[in-house]
Amino acid sequence: MLKINIQDKLKEKGLNKNQFAKLAQIGYPAACALYDGKTTKISxxxxxxxxxxxxxxxxxxxxxxxxxxxxxxxxxxxxxxxQNTKGDTE
Structure with a gap:
């Protein structure tokens, strides 16, 4: 089953769920579902x-x-x- 995991990325960015929801322009419940890994589909x-x-x-x-x-x-x-390494040497 395909899963989404944003917890580590949010921590790296120093964002909480509410800040993330606002920046991503999604509802807080959707942000929580993404954060908790409970999203079953995503557009x-x-x-x-x-x-x-x-x-x-x-x-x-x-x-x-x-x-x-x-x-x-x-x-x-x-x-x-x-590809990224190749770009560094060109």
Whole structure:
């Protein structure tokens, strides 16, 4: 199952749930559900807003217990890292 985890990112940014809700322009109950990992669906608009506020990509906040998804995310991480490293040397 795909899950969203924003707790660590909120702590890094020094934001509480209320501040996050205002910045992401979502309701406080929705912010709490995201924070608690109880969200079962999310619109692309909301996901984009969350990522902008937390200055991250969906890969940074989405996780899954599905081994196939985990493998794909690992590949995506290394490809992104390789691209960033390549850009540093150009």
């Amino acid at each position: 692309f608009d909301t996901l984009e807003s969350v990522c902008k506020v937390l200055e991250c990509t969906p890969n940074d906040i989405l996780s899954s217990d599905d081994p196939t998804y985990q493998r794909l995310m690992t590949y995506a991480y290394y490809i992104n890292k390789l």
